[in-house]
Amino acid sequence: MSTPQQIRPGETLDVDRTDPAYREWLKEAVRRVQADANRSADTHLLRFPLPEHWNIDLYLKDESTHPTGSLKHRLARSLFLYGLCNGWIRPGRPVIEASSGSTAVSEAYFAKLIGVPFIAVVPRTTSREKCRLIEFHGGQCHFVDDPRTMYEASAALAAETGGHYMDQFTYAERATDWRGNNNIAESVFRQLRLERYPEPAWIVATAGTGGTSATIARYVHYMQHDTRICVADPENSCFFEGWTTGDPDVTCDCGSRIEGIGRPRMEPSFVPGAVDRMMKVPDAASVAAVRALESAIGRKAGGSTGTGLWSALKIVAEMVAEGRHGSVVTLLCDHGDRYLDKYYSDAWLAEQGLDIAPYTHAITSLLKTGVWPD
CATH class of the missing domain: 3.40.50.1100 (Rossmann fold)
Known part of the structure; x- marks a missing residue:
């Protein structure tokens, strides 16, 4: 997989979904996420x-x-497949998530796996070890003092960077096949x-x-x-x-x-x-x-x-x-x-x-x- 194109805050990166290069990137990203499940x-x-x-x-x-290291690995895998197959996660654009830590650790792992940047919006009280693990997997931590503001801060970061706000709190129940x-x-x-x-x-x-x-x-x-x-x-x-x-x-x-x-x-x-x-x-x-x-x-x-x-x-x-x-x-x-x-x-x-x-x-x-x- 080629090195992802980086974008600057406020820059818009349009993706032509009919572009063969994008379709190849998408197929490879989905393959990598599915291969992780197959190995586990x-x-x-x-x-x-x-x-x-x-x-x-x-x-x-x-x-x-x-x-x-957590239950959230299942959720993160499902969310990434859901976002990729919906055309929401795209090359070069960051994935942003509001999280108290464990989901962000797992999403940082999958973001690194497919080669996109990752930003975790977490409460300042999040354990130091979770923050270390997010960064270990290549993610960044964006701290908020009031946990109630995580949603708005995540959406604002997505708009500012042209990235995708994963929004686990909305999509968790629909990204997983409950049958x-x-x-x-x-x-x-x-x-x-x-x-x-x-x-x-x-x-x-x-x-x-x-x-x-x-x-x-x-x-x-x-x-x-x-x-x-x-x-x-x-x-x-x-x-x-x-x-x-x-x-x-x-x-x-x-x-x-x-x-x-x-x-x-x-x-x-x-x-x-x-x-x-x-x-x-x-x-x-x-x-x-x-x-x-x-x-x-x-x-x-x-x-x-x-x-x-x-x-x-x-x-x-x-x-x-x-x-x-x-x-x-x-x-x-x-x-x-x-x-x-x-x-x-x-x-x-x-x-x-x-x-x-x-x-x-x-x-x-x-x-x-x-x-x-x-």
């Missing part, structure tokens, strides 16, 4: 240890093993096929764009499974309130401390009608859960994993109390090494005023007694 093995389904006599299995779909085609839902059910409870009672997801919960829920309905979908929402996020009140215009004034999930508005990719249940999870509970995960299986994970795991454990507690058997699945969204200065730092917890002790006690009590403390 599926991600693991890990078991969280529970007492055997409960007859309940808890699994985590480990998305941290993707080439860019199958090796999406995350199809993968989970395939991996559970030989387990004792192959059809999970619940799948727990967390919402940043809402695209993952939409993909999983739609697939479950399409395949006529009895599985229920729960979305776990952190503090300083409006998805829970919007879902419970039915108000699509609900907003939140503060940014989420749990990177990757939690939004100040109801994002267009969130599909509330496909979801069976939502839980509001305190941030301290999310941190307690990821630390409990490390104790249980020796794996560090990001805060969004903790939000989902906390909700999954509460569902397990309900099943134990009701004498129900079955399986529950949640997601290990990304690796905890990206957050050593946050969720694994006692100094950061103190700075944020977060006390994880009561939530750690709740998890410990459940695993020892089978009872969730009041």
Whole structure:
């Protein structure tokens, strides 16, 4: 692939889509993105240890093993194919994305793969490690102080540079083929096929764009499974309130401390009608859960994993109390090494005023007694 033509701010670069050179560039770009998927093995389904006599299995779909280390690798691949095939991503023009970090890391990877510039519009509070990874993959970081301004800043940068604003929050739910085609839902059910409870009672997801919960829920309905979908929402996020009140215009004034999930508005990719249940999870509970995960299986994970795991454990507690058997699945969204200065730092917890002790006690009590403390 030839070196992409660079453009200056404010310059317009028109592309003749009938030009053979452009069509060859497009075919090669699509081939490179599809080849990345072909090289990638599926991600693991890990078991969280529970007492055997409960007859309940808890699994985590480990998305941290993707080439860019997170669940967002799937989304970024789908968004790039969607943008390329729509004629939105063009040679020499930058791709711009509003992101709290992980999507930007993955999109920087794909931008470099096809030879276009990439600019990530991220909150200034984004972890240093995520910013380093964006730059490692050839991207640039454009910081905003207020996460609510990411959308406008991204659109403005696209207009200024003649680039394409990817807009994951709008296109996440439509860029992924929710009917199958090796999406995350199809993968989970395939991996559970030989387990004792192959059809999970619940799948727990967390919402940043809402695209993952939409993909999983739609697939479950399409395949006529009895599985229920729960979305776990952190503090300083409006998805829970919007879902419970039915108000699509609900907003939140503060940014989420749990990177990757939690939004100040109801994002267009969130599909509330496909979801069976939502839980509001305190941030301290999310941190307690990821630390409990490390104790249980020796794996560090990001805060969004903790939000989902906390909700999954509460569902397990309900099943134990009701004498129900079955399986529950949640997601290990990304690796905890990206957050050593946050969720694994006692100094950061103190700075944020977060006390994880009561939530750690709740998890410990459940695993020892089978009872969730009041």
